[in-house]
Amino acid sequence: MRIKLDTYIACIAIFLCSSIECIYSQKLKWNFGLSRRQSSEVIPHSKYSFQTAKLKKKVIEPGELSPLSDWEYQLSKGWEMIEGYKARAAEKSVVAQDLDTSEWYSATVPGTVLTTLVDQGVYPDPYWGLNNLLIPDTLCRMDWWYRNSFNIPRNKKGEKVKLILNGINYKAEIWFNRQLLGTMTGAFERGIFDITPWVDYDKKNLLAIRILPPNNPGIPHEANRKEGIGPNGGALCLDGPTFISSEGWDWIPGIRDRNVGIWQDVRVKFGNELEIVDTHVITDLPLPDTTSVNFIVQTEIYNSSKTTLTANLHFNIGGVSAVYPVSLNANEKKMIKLTSNECKELQMKNPRLWWPNGYGGQYLYDASLSLISSGKDTLDVKKMRIGIRELEYELSAYEDNPPIVRLNYNPTAALQDGKPAFDTVKRKKTDNKVRYTNYDGEFVPYLLKPVSSQGIELIKDSLMKEYMVIKVNGQRIFCKGGNWGMDDGMKRVSRERLEPALKLHKNMNYNMIRNWTGESTEEVFYELCDEYGMLVMNDFWLSTDGFNLNPLDNCLFVRNVTETVRRFRNHPSIALWCARNEGFATNELEYMLAATLAKEDGSRHYTGNSRSLNSSGSGPWRYQFDAGWYYRSLAGGFRSEVGTPSLPTAETVREFMAEEDTWPISDVWYYHDWHNHRYGSKTFSELYKEGMDRKLGPSDNLDDFCRKAQLINYESHRAIFEAWNSKMWNDASGVLLWMSHPAWPSMVWQNYSSNGETAGAYYGTQKACRPLHIQMSLNSQHKVDIINTMLKEYRNLKVEVAVYDKVGKKIRSSQQKVSRVTANALTPVTQLEDIKGLPDFSWVKLVLTTNNGKLLDDNVYWLNQKEWDGKVLTDLPVASVNVSVKNFAKKANHYEGKLIVKNPGQYLAAAIALTLRNAKTDAPIRPAYFDDGYFYLMPGEFKEIRFQVDCKEGVDKMLLPECAKQKGITFSTPSEIVTKLKSVDMIDVPYPMSWVDEERDISPWLGNVMQREAFDKLYSVAERVHLCSDRRIKQDWDYLQASNNFRFMTTKQMGVSLDRGIYDSPYDAFTNYMNILGDFISRVNSLYPVDIEDEELNSLLTTIRNQEEELVQLNDQVKHLQSLVKEQSEKAPAKKAPAKKTTTAKKTTTAKK
Secondary structure: OEEEEEEOOOOOOOOOOOOOOOOOOOOOOOEOOOOOOOOOOOOOOOOOOOOOOOOOOOOOOOOEEEEOOOOEEEEEEOOEEEEHHHHHHOOOOOOOOOOOOOOOEEOOOOEEHHHHHHHOOOOOOOOOOOHHHHOOHHHHHOOEEEEEEEOOOOOOOOOEEEEEEOOOEOEEEEEEOOEEEEEEEOOOOOEEEEOHHHOOOOOOEEEEEEEEOOOOOOOOOOOEOOOEOOOOOOHHHHHOOOOHHHHOEOOEOOOOOOOOEEOOOEEEEEEOOEEEEEEEEEEEOOOOOOOEEEEEEEEEEEEOOOOOEEEEEEEEEOOEEEEEEEEEOOOOEEEEEEOOOOOOOOEEEOOOEEOOOOOOOEOOEEEEEEEEOOOOOEEEEEEEEEOEOOEEEEEEEEOOOOOOEEEEEOHHHHOOOOOOOEEEEEEEEOOOOOOOOOOOOOEEEEEOOOOOOOOEEEOOOOOOOOOOEEEEOOEEEOEEEEEEOOOOOOOOOOHHHHHHHHHHHHHOOOOEEEEHHHOOOOHHHHHHHHHHOOEEEEEOOOOOOOOEOOOOOHHHHHHHHHHHHHHHOOOOOEEEEEOOOOOOOOHHHHHHHHHHHHHHOOOOEEEOOOOOEOOOOEOOOOOOOOOHHHHHHHOOEEEEEEEOOOOOOHHHHHHOOOHHHOOOOOHHHHHOOOOOOEEOOEEHHHHHHHHHHHHHOOOOOHHHHHHHHHHHHHHHHHHHHHHHHOOEOOOEEEEEEEEEEOOOOOOOOOOEOOOOOEOHHHHHHHHHOOOEEEEEOOOOOOEEEEEEOOOOOEEEEEEEEEEEOOOOOEEEEEEEEEEEEOOOEEEEEEEOOOHHHOOOEEEEEEEEEEOOOOEEEEEEEEEEOOOOOOOOOOOOOOOOOEEEEEEEEEOOOEEEEEEEEEOOOOOOEEEEEEEEEOOOOOOEOOOEEEOOOOEEEOOOOEEEEEEEEEOOOOHHHHHOOHHHHHOOOOOOOHHHHHHHOOOOOOOOOOOOOOOOOOOOOOHHHHOOHHHHHHHHHHHOOHHHHHHOOOHHHHHHHHHHOOHHHHHOOOOOOOOOOOOOOOOOOHHHHHHHHHHHHHHHHHHHHHHOOOOOOHHHHHHHHHHHHHHHHHHHHHHHHHHHHHHHHHHHHHHOOOOOHHHHHHHHHHHHHHHHO
16 A cells, blocks of 8 residues: 655635625526527537547346345346337337347436436446537437336235336336336336236236426536536426436536436335335434433325235334234225324333434434234335434524514424424514625514424523524534535436445534435435434425526425425434525425425424525635635524535546646636636636635646645635634534535535545545534634534643744744533633734644643644735745554455654645555545545644545455565455464463452443443344354353453543553554454354344244254153153063053153143
């Protein structure tokens, strides 16, 4: 492995725009988009940035059902696709089994039409250069046919067979074995069809799906140098619910097929006449107490038979098991709601809670709801992952009589009647001073239910004004996150593609993602947000009020909303439903949405507007030369969008365009979102470029320009989040960056690049969002504060404020002792004084440590008291650093290690960027998850950087040193080593118990987060270990419980000396223990199926053991009887032997009874 370091030493500049203007004019006009295609003169041009596609030879793949469970199968292989007009020209019908499909494309399902055409080499990669211009926009103006021919096996689980389509776009006709099953409309509706009457078990079944495009696909504006970015969207908004940004927005070009196709998976499910339709599990905590939880289980049961059916409804989660009898008449649908009143078992003591990232763990319980017949047959089952948590909100509303009131709102309690608590149509404007771009004012809703009614409590809090605060498990969450315009422009949304993005968000210390206009609405997105602790603000498919068009069909819109809520409401990550981006829905639609959300999901808040309702606005989206402007003029409230440009590195730019177009700035830049929207006398990109020129000096090549951009990006992104930090709970409750995730290779808004590269914007954000963070306000006061967004209080910390001259020589330094850092709050420390006595340019370094000197956080700012002229830092001496790798090891699904970065010179090393590369090819390994980057080291300083990289094909060889590969050295887990190698001899280990100071203090064993996590993880399999009979498992279980394992992880300073043995630190001890424990858990899970609950497993094992014991007893009886028979036959005459045998047998049997 080789670590490449690029040391950037730079300065910055851009002009301060004092005027406050909006990206849209005050009087908006409805945006229908273009009425005709642009002229060829303005369309982007290039001689180099086009590629030629090479059509692939068709590979015939038979249709095949892949099992997802005993009940359900996915149909992912064997798909074919063709243009509708070609299908109609064929001699035989599309639904004919013997149709010649040799001219059809092998189709990618799930996937869009364009995904298939690119995968098959019909068109080149639309993300590279100007290739997208080569793809005709007619793809979204024609219909398409998909086919699959496959066998359906009989299934013992049931004879009822259903076809499930989890997502098509935009319309579909579904045919099965020549039968029209039905139609679908909208990208977010499920199609569930009973195909039982037409299934053929003896030969192949034919599924044919006709995909029709939206009625109003619009004409995309091609971003260019002369005309700029054009309007956001257009006529496609009329057809919502769909991916409205695919007509083209200011961060993505028009996607040529508008994402039509079978974009989600197709399944076949077996079942019975009594079935579970949709389920909602609400976790109700008796807040503020979180030591117990009540479950509210709501589900719809359907009896499709012609007779009355009865069954038992079983709910299982953790150690909780509840049973409720149900009876349904013929063709009856019944809504069942179970609470602890109906089933006292619906309670759990000491649950493990789900928390947003930074506030606690993201524990997810496996839960199931089953229908069990009187004959003990399972008729249907729904499996879910449930996070135990409860949402509350602090916000303001008004009643019939003013003034505006401040409330603590608990939807779980307030919405039990299924009716809305607020009326957004009847909203009221506040007296707040309107912030940037919130030109329509700030509003609060009308309160429909009386104050002090269930779930609505009057509170006093003047600091937060009318702004919303999100609470989880009774604790305020300071929201830090980003907007996702779309997960991927071509809707390629597998777990493999999306999981790295969620890991990057967690590594940035984010805790919220906004699903902007619902473009990322799919199961895997919410699953990953659950796992990585990202709260989700989930919009529906409406954009800017008064500009973007309203949908034509409200009923269709609400039908897709209902489907979305029913499918995803069990995900703990979803924190807010939002009607519209930047505006309100029409009154009619708003009332429909509010009623639907209250009925279908009584556990979350629904807000009618992303920026104006209990919110502090959105924007700006351009670069601000003076980072202090965010503190003085913008920070505060809950703000759903703030943006600043983020140009990627030169290496990334070269990956998506030809070298000839990389510099000077070309048409390809403009097509990839290099904005030239005008702000007064300057354009968007001119403000950004001139800022770099003024602070860092002009650039004459790509590498220099992009290098300087990273420092600009770092400073501006850090400033946004630190400005909000500076007002934590004092007017500010959260801010979301526009944008954190790019949908394609972009030159504008992003925390990281589409290839996973992390640079200035990423590390500036990561720094500002640290859960325990030291910062200095960039306004005239220069206050130094500690921001603690954890639920843990710190004691006896130290803060050093040091000032260095331009080359890194310390000028002055002061230290402050901080006796207490309050949990989930801002703690003021000091402020930088006597600034006028400092040099014109200096560096300010803040260091936060424990009392014994352990580094908790640091932060470096430049302080320039003169005008930026592009020359301030140009004469800095070049510095170099030394890097060593420590504790590099393979874990379960990733590699991790530490880098020790030292500055041995006499000058500062600035903006140190780390890149992980293939030592052989020099290719970057992405994404790599570093816990710091673009950091500063003063002369003689060193810093420890932790990093991770995902395990994937080829990475093992990339990361191994060449000498190790030559000697055949590889990475292996302990179990892999045991299976490959034979033992030499036994090792005698004394009974694993430690006697070190236990009588005085036991906190060194379970006193910190690492120890508790290790202990909880160990005992998560305790029940299964106790159930098993494997001797080695039992032995290793004893070893893993050895107290020294936990003692070595202690971070507590004791009067008794501690020998950590082979470990350098408690973190090394924890890492090694968790590695071994992970292997142990894998061995335990391999003994029994993981999907069987412990209680069910215990019952099965008990039954097996009882049967084994009974067999042993019966065998003993047989042997006893045989011995008696033999004994009697030897003593008695032969004639009497049979009689004695019979008599003895009867007696023995009777005795057993």
